[in-house]
Amino acid sequence: MPKLYDYVLSGSCYKVRLLLSLLGIAYETQAVDFFPGREHKRPEFLALNPLGQLPVFEDAGLVLRDAQAILCHLANTYDASGQWLPRDVRFGSVMMWLSFAGGELMAISGARMIAMLNYAGDLAALQAKARAALRLLDDHLADRAQAGGLWLVGATPTIADIAMFPYVALSHDAGIGHEDYPAINLWQRQVRKLPGFVGMPGVPDYF
Amino acid sequence: MADWIPIALSRDVPVGITRAVIVDTREVMIWRGEDGVAQVWEDRCPHRGMRLSLGFVRGNALNCLYHGWQYGAGANCLRIPAHPDLTVPPTIRANAYAATETGGMVWMSSDSADPPPLLPALTPVITLAIEAAPERVLAALGGSTAEPLIGLPFAGGTLQLGWHRAHAAKTMLHATGAGADIAAATAHLRALRQSLEQEAAA
Numbered sequence: 001m002p003k004l005y006d007y008v009l010s011g012s013c014y015k016v017r018l019l020l021s022l023l024g025i026a027y028e029t030q031a032v033d034f035f036p037g038r039e040h041k042r043p044e045f046l047a048l049n050p051l052g053q054l055p056v057f058e059d060a061g062l063v064l065r066d067a068q069a070i071l072c073h074l075a076n077t078y079d080a081s082g083q084w085l086p087r088d089v090r091f092g093s094v095m096m097w098l099s100f101a102g103g104e105l106m107a108i109s110g111a112r113m114i115a116m117l118n119y120a121g122d123l124a125a126l127q128a129k130a131r132a133a134l135r136l137l138d139d140h141l142a143d144r145a146q147a148g149g150l151w152l153v154g155a156t157p158t159i160a161d162i163a164m165f166p167y168v169a170l171s172h173d174a175g176i177g178h179e180d181y182p183a184i185n186l187w188q189r190q191v192r193k194l195p196g197f198v199g200m201p202g203v204p205d206y207f
Numbered sequence: 208m209a210d211w212i213p214i215a216l217s218r219d220v221p222v223g224i225t226r227a228v229i230v231d232t233r234e235v236m237i238w239r240g241e242d243g244v245a246q247v248w249e250d251r252c253p254h255r256g257m258r259l260s261l262g263f264v265r266g267n268a269l270n271c272l273y274h275g276w277q278y279g280a281g282a283n284c285l286r287i288p289a290h291p292d293l294t295v296p297p298t299i300r301a302n303a304y305a306a307t308e309t310g311g312m313v314w315m316s317s318d319s320a321d322p323p324p325l326l327p328a329l330t331p332v333i334t335l336a337i338e339a340a341p342e343r344v345l346a347a348l349g350g351s352t353a354e355p356l357i358g359l360p361f362a363g364g365t366l367q368l369g370w371h372r373a374h375a376a377k378t379m380l381h382a383t384g385a386g387a388d389i390a391a392a393t394a395h396l397r398a399l400r401q402s403l404e405q406e407a408a409a
Contacts, residue, residue: 135336139397142333142393143390143393146389146390146393172261177227177229178227179227179228179229179336179373180336180373180377180379181336182215182216182219182226182334183219185219185224185226185227186219186221186224189224204261204263204272206262206263206270206272207263
C-alpha cells in the first residue's frame with residue numbers, strides 16, 4: 001500500500017492527502033514529528049529525502065519527494081481519465097502552476113511557520129511576497145471567471161488547482177486574509193465542493 | 208465619509224457564499240442566503256469573536272464555524288447546537304449594518320440616515336485592491352473622496368467606479384460599465400493600479 005510520510009499541519013502534505021482523497025486511493029501514513037521534534041532532519045528521514053523536507057511518498061518501490069512531483073505521480077498512475085494531469089495543450093499551463101505552487105506561493109508557508117511556529121525570519125518580507133503571489137492568482141482567476149472558467153486551467157479541476165489550494169486556504173495562519181481577492185474567494189469554494197474533498201486543521205470541510 | 212459605501216460587486220457574492228471585506232479598518236462580512244438578499248454584518252460572532260466570514264451558509268442562515276451558532280437574516284441567533292432545546296433570547300444577535308444593492312454593487316451604511324442610492328443596472332467589471340491612499344487614487348481618477356462613485360471615461364463610454372477605504376493606504380475599487388469590453392476595461396484598470404502603486408511607493 002502507498003505510504004505518505006506526513007505531518008498533519010503541513011500544507012504540502014495536505015496537497016498529497018487531498019489528491020489521494022479525491023482519487024479514492026487507499027494509503028497509509030507515517031506521522032513525522034516535524035515540530036517540535038525536527039524528525040525530518042534526523043538521519044533516518046534524511047535517508048529517505050536528503051533535502052530533509054516533507055512530504056515523502058513511497059509507492060511500489062518508488063520513493064518520491066516534492067509535493068508537486070507526487071501529485072504528478074498520483075495523477076499519472078491512478079487517474080485513468082487523464083483529467084487531473086491533461087496530456088494535451090493544457091499540460092504546459094498545469095506545469096506552470098505547479099512550479100508557482102512550489103515556488104512563489106511558498107512565501108505563505110514561510111510566513112506561516114514564523115507566525116504559527118515561531119520560526120526565525122522576516123515575516124513582513126514574506127507576507128509581501130505572499131501578497132504578490134495571491135494577487136497574481138486572483139488576477140488569473142478573475143480573467144478565467146470573465147471567460148466563464150471555474151478552474152486554473154481548462155474546463156475541469158486539475159492538479160494545478162490541488163497544488164495551489166492548500167497554502168491559499170492556509171494564508172489566514174500567515175496573517176493574510178482574502179479580503180483583497182474576490183476571485184480567489186469564489187474559486188476556493190469550488191475546490192471545497194469537489195466530491196471527496198477533505199480539509200485539515202485550518203481548512204474546514206464546510207463551505 | 209459618505210453615508211452609503213459600495214463594498215463589493217454583487218457578482219462576487221453569489222448565493223451561499225461569505226465574503227470578508229475591510230471597510231475603513233473595520234472587519235466586515237457579506238453573505239447571501241437562498242432568498243438572494245445580501246447581508247452585511249460585522250465580521251464577528253457575538254459568542255466568541257470568531258470571524259463569521261469563515262462560517263458557512265445553509266438556506267437563509269449563517270453558521271459560525273466555531274460552535275455552530277446560527278443566525279438568520281434578521282441577525283438574531285436562531286440556534287445554539289450545544290443547547291438544542293433552548294429558545295434563544297432575542298438579545299443574542301450579530302451586529303448588522305444597513306445594506307442594499309444597486310448599480311451591480313453591494314452597499315453598506317453604519318447609520319443609514321440618508322436613503323440608499325438608486326442606480327441603473329451596471330455590468331460588473333472587476334474589484335481591485337490598490338495599495339495607495341484613497342485621496343491619491345481619487346485625485347488621479349479626477350474624482351474626490353466626497354463621492355462614493357466616479358465616472359471614468361473609457362473607450363468612448365464611461366466606467367462607473369465605486370470605491371471604499373480599506374485603510375489609510377489601501378483603496379478598493381469596484382468597477383462597472385454598461386456595454387464596456389470587460390477584458391479591455393480590466394486591463395486598463397490593472398495598468399492604472401500599477402501606476403498608482405508605483406507612485407505611492409516612490
